[in-house]
Amino acid sequence: MGSQQIELILKDVTKTFPGGVVALQDVSMKLGGGEFVALLGENGAGKSTLMKILYGIYTPDKGSIILNDEVLSIRKPSDAIRKGIVMVSQSPQLIDKLTVAENLTLGLENVKPLGGFSTASKMIKEYSLKVGVKIKPEDKVWSLTYTQKQLVEIVRALMLGAKILILDEALTYLPIEERKKFYVFLQEFKRNGGAVVVITHKIPEALEVADRIVVLRRGRVSGELTRDEASLEKVRELMFAEAAKEITYEKLPGSVKGEKPVIKAKDLWVQGDFGVHAVKGVSIEVKEGEVAGIAGVVGNGQRELLEALIGLRRVDKGRITIDGLDVTNKGVGQVRKMGVGFIPDLPLRFGVSQDNNIMENIAVLFHRERFVIDWVEIQELTRDIIKTFKILTPSEFYPVKILSGGNLMKVVVGRELNYSRRALVAYNPTRALDEITAVQVRRIIKAKAKNERIAVLFASEDLDEVYQLSDTIYVMNSGKIHGPFDPETTLKEEIEKLMVM
Amino acid sequence: MIRLIVLKRTRPLKYGRLTTVALALAAGILLYTLILAVIGVNPLLTFSIISASFISSGVVKDFIVLTVLGYALLVAFKGSLWNIGAEGQFYMGAVPVIYLTTIVFFTTGSVSIIQSVLVIAGSIILAILFGGLWGAIAGAIKAYAGVDEVPVTLILNYVAYYLVNILILGPFQGKYVYGYKRTDLIPEAYQLSIRVQLAPTGNPVIDGLLSYVRELIIFGWWVLALAMVVTAVWWFFNKTSLGLKVKVLGSNPDYLVTAGWDVRKVTIATFAISGGIVGLMSALYLLGYLLRLEYPIESQTAGYGYLAILVAWLSLLDIALVPVSAYIISSLTNAGISQSSAPEVKQALAQAGFAGAELSFRWIMIGSILLTYSVLRFLSDYEVRVIRE
Numbered sequence: 066m067g068s069q070q071i072e073l074i075l076k077d078v079t080k081t082f083p084g085g086v087v088a089l090q091d092v093s094m095k096l097g098g099g100e101f102v103a104l105l106g107e108n109g110a111g112k113s114t115l116m117k118i119l120y121g122i123y124t125p126d127k128g129s130i131i132l133n134d135e136v137l138s139i140r141k142p143s144d145a146i147r148k149g150i151v152m153v154s155q156s157p158q159l160i161d162k163l164t165v166a167e168n169l170t171l172g173l174e175n176v177k178p179l180g181g182f183s184t185a186s187k188m189i190k191e192y193s194l195k196v197g198v199k200i201k202p203e204d205k206v207w208s209l210t211y212t213q214k215q216l217v218e219i220v221r222a223l224m225l226g227a228k229i230l231i232l233d234e235a236l237t238y239l240p241i242e243e244r245k246k247f248y249v250f251l252q253e254f255k256r257n258g259g260a261v262v263v264i265t266h267k268i269p270e271a272l273e274v275a276d277r278i279v280v281l282r283r284g285r286v287s288g289e290l291t292r293d294e295a296s297l298e299k300v301r302e303l304m305f306a307e308a309a310k311e312i313t314y315e316k317l318p319g320s321v322k323g324e325k326p327v328i329k330a331k332d333l334w335v336q337g338d339f340g341v342h343a344v345k346g347v348s349i350e351v352k353e354g355e356v357a358g359i360a361g362v363v364g365n366g367q368r369e370l371l372e373a374l375i376g377l378r379r380v381d382k383g384r385i386t387i388d389g390l391d392v393t394n395k396g397v398g399q400v401r402k403m404g405v406g407f408i409p410d411l412p413l414r415f416g417v418s419q420d421n422n423i424m425e426n427i428a429v430l431f432h433r434e435r436f437v438i439d440w441v442e443i444q445e446l447t448r449d450i451i452k453t454f455k456i457l458t459p460s461e462f463y464p465v466k467i468l469s470g471g472n473l474m475k476v477v478v479g480r481e482l483n484y485s486r487r488a489l490v491a492y493n494p495t496r497a498l499d500e501i502t503a504v505q506v507r508r509i510i511k512a513k514a515k516n517e518r519i520a521v522l523f524a525s526e527d528l529d530e531v532y533q534l535s536d537t538i539y540v541m542n543s544g545k546i547h548g549p550f551d552p553e554t555t556l557k558e559e560i561e562k563l564m565v566m
Numbered sequence: 567m568i569r570l571i572v573l574k575r576t577r578p579l580k581y582g583r584l585t586t587v588a589l590a591l592a593a594g595i596l597l598y599t600l601i602l603a604v605i606g607v608n609p610l611l612t613f614s615i616i617s618a619s620f621i622s623s624g625v626v627k628d629f630i631v632l633t634v635l636g637y638a639l640l641v642a643f644k645g646s647l648w649n650i651g652a653e654g655q656f657y658m659g660a661v662p663v664i665y666l667t668t669i670v671f672f673t674t675g676s677v678s679i680i681q682s683v684l685v686i687a688g689s690i691i692l693a694i695l696f697g698g699l700w701g702a703i704a705g706a707i708k709a710y711a712g713v714d715e716v717p718v719t720l721i722l723n724y725v726a727y728y729l730v731n732i733l734i735l736g737p738f739q740g741k742y743v744y745g746y747k748r749t750d751l752i753p754e755a756y757q758l759s760i761r762v763q764l765a766p767t768g769n770p771v772i773d774g775l776l777s778y779v780r781e782l783i784i785f786g787w788w789v790l791a792l793a794m795v796v797t798a799v800w801w802f803f804n805k806t807s808l809g810l811k812v813k814v815l816g817s818n819p820d821y822l823v824t825a826g827w828d829v830r831k832v833t834i835a836t837f838a839i840s841g842g843i844v845g846l847m848s849a850l851y852l853l854g855y856l857l858r859l860e861y862p863i864e865s866q867t868a869g870y871g872y873l874a875i876l877v878a879w880l881s882l883l884d885i886a887l888v889p890v891s892a893y894i895i896s897s898l899t900n901a902g903i904s905q906s907s908a909p910e911v912k913q914a915l916a917q918a919g920f921a922g923a924e925l926s927f928r929w930i931m932i933g934s935i936l937l938t939y940s941v942l943r944f945l946s947d948y949e950v951r952v953i954r955e
Contacts, residue, residue: 377823401826415824420817429814430825432807440805 071098078128103275107499108471149228166202323353327520333383345544358535367524404486594935619901626781628896635874638843651719653871654726659848662692697845705837709830747861758853902928
């Protein structure tokens with residue numbers, strides 16, 4: 066790290082997207098060395114766009130980036146990296162087939178070509194020890210967990226000589242314990258003169274780690290708070306204005322669950338991505354009108370269980386029935402046809418087709434029976450979803466790739482909720498949504514269970530969400546399931562204990 | 567300091583696609599003229615030959631064939647399935663046509679109108695099935711074995727060439743061909759062209775127009791088929807659920823899986839449709855123009871299957887632009903042919919030591935047009951700004 070003190074200024078940045086969506090309007094922001102800044106805002110507020118401009122992924126229409134009195138011209142990420150600005154995003158950009166050391170050596174201009182491997186190996190060993198996440202340089206990337214991959218990404222950023230580290234939801238999906246280790250490490254980076262910008266939608270965490278909080282609202286800076294000034298209420302007010310009072314974590318009123326089981330799994334054994342069993346003998350039953358939540362630290366088989374239920378993953382042993390019909394290994398098509406909605410992990414990869422417009426994205430799921438599509442009907446449905454979920458888009462005819470990450474997630478959630486006639490299977494149903502939208506989505510899920518008698522099975526890493534939404538709670542740990550528990554009578558501490566035991 | 571920056575347009579450029587095509591065309595022709603001028607061909611001559619070919623009725627036949635084949639490939643390309651096997655699908659489509667017309671129902675005399683219609687219709691339907699099947703084989707290999715479709719379709723082209731060659735040398739060898747390695751001529755009763763005579767008026771403009779009309783009448787059945795293909799392809803992509811699935815397949819197959827569709831089935835169906843349209847054109851081409859197959863088959867057509875790839879690519883997979891790009895490609899191929907047969911050009915090339923390379927030069931022209939086009943097409947999506955700092 067250079068001894069020079071860093072001072073970065075973003076000045077009057079404006080950015081308009083295809084379709085005329087104004088993502089940023091005259092946004093100015095400062096960042097100093099030794100500072101940890103959290104950038105907050107609701108979905109589509111412009112957080113990612115601002116950081117992507119700083120990192121050279123987008124070019125601003127107007128505005129300048131000034132580093133230590135020098136006006137920078139950043140047109141591509143390599144320009145940014147040369148100035149010590151590096152961004153790590155939520156999805157790892159590593160090459161699966163290569164080893165950790167090989168990945169780290171790629172694209173390093175300032176590492177000697179021959180010494181690259183040994184430097185990389187040394188650094189990854191050092192940081193793996195420092196952060197407390199085990200990685201060997203010769204590990205193939207495909208065999209790593211998400212946490213390990215993110216550590217490799219951050220080490221790569223440091224090897225690139227990062228002085229300003231931007232984390233765009235990079236830590237959001239890590240298990241709490243490991244996330245904490247990363248934060249300890251980032252504090253050290255900061256003490257050595259580095260600057261950190263974190264984008265997250267988890268406000269309490271931002272309050273805990275950041276020295277300063279910058280809040281964006283609808284493409285403008287709505288306020289800045291120092292660590293001492295900031296409180297959950299103040300931040301929420303800056304983020305959502307009056308709407309902030311809609312946020313609640315109170316338990317939503319439950320419904321009377323029926324007697325008829327909709328989703329039923331018996332002694333299920335399912336393999337994970339690496340050929341070992343990720344689900345080990347799980348039995349679970351969700352009845353009509355019931356909302357069942359699976360709590361658990363990420364990577365304990367929840368994803369594999371849900372994917373097996375929907376038909377995306379082969380079942381080695383055991384039975385799945387939906388509405389009494391055996392659908393074990395019958396494929397996704399069969400399960401979908403029965404009216405089961407599904408919110409996948411990595412929704413942007415598995416849940417939308419970016420080059421197609423919202424209507425097409427909806428039609429490809431809804432339109433199952435006839436060969437000719439009734440576009441009038443689909444358009445009505447689309448407009449309805451856009452309105453209900455306040456999706457920011459110029460029209461239903463635009464390719465969804467111009468939408469922000471949060472708005473894309475709304476397309477997925479809105480579509481799947483509408484599609485659920487009998488059941489909804491969801492993995493982190495409110496991931497990437499801001500608090501207000503998240504609460505709204507939970508209310509809609511609950512209402513569907515109550516009024517339309519659908520069965521809901523969801524997994525979430527957010528225990529508050531599990532408690533707010535569930536009629537029944539399960540815990541998944543190392544491929545095994547514990548429960549059912551009644552949220553009214555079971556303490557959070559007990560659930561937490563089961564999650565990590 | 568002045569800098570150039572490239573920005574994604576917030577609104578697509580009006581008429582951007584047409585502008586791009588026009589610019590590419592101009593640049594390619596200019597480059598070609600320049601190269602020939604260096605060798606010693608008068609630029610004015612080159613220009614006049616090229617312009618003449620754009621308004622010559624001689625392009626009508628190639629235009630129709632390339633438009634239909636262009637649509638066939640567009641169907642697959644929209645799904646990001648790179649079917650470069652139109653050549654093979656074309657010749658496989660020819661097999662049942664030759665078998666029905668020159669072997670099973672061969673006749674030297676006249677037949678009832680009902681038999682004519684049935685044989686022609688049967689040939690066309692079987693050609694569609696054969697072409698579709700040949701396409702579906704490539705699709706199935708991709709879907710079930712995971713082999714990339716580009717080498718597969720390419721290899722299947724050669725398999726088709728040699729299969730048909732073997733047939734011509736063996737069971738399809740004609741009885742009335744004096745030992746030539748070719749099939750018999752398709753009997754007149756099964757031919758699909760419309761005969762027409764239009765008396766010249768003496769006025770060059772009217773005669774020019776009349777010659778277009780004449781060609782359009784001669785290939786009247788093709789024009790009808792073309793209209794049907796355009797309508798069907800448009801309907802397929804805008805109204806049907808399979809068409810939508812193909813589009814989603816082209817953008818994100820993972821979502822198609824999550825939505826509960828079998829990507830393998832969609833892949834095979836897409837290839838079958840693509841190959842089926844090629845088969846349709848194959849039947850029409852044989853019944854209406856070629857009338858027989860000859861060994862070696864590779865040299866029988868002007869490489870339509872490969873030219874069609876250029877047509878589909880140049881159209882930017884826009885249904886409305888396929889005819890435009892087909893017209894451009896067919897005009898240019900024809901320009902290349904007239905250019906190479908012009909005595910002045912022959913002489914200039916011979917003097918410069920390029921004797922016999924005449925036809926290769928047209929590929930330079932087509933190549934440079936596509937190259938400039940590929941570079942320029944970003945203009946419709948991006949803008950370049952000059953800023954002073």
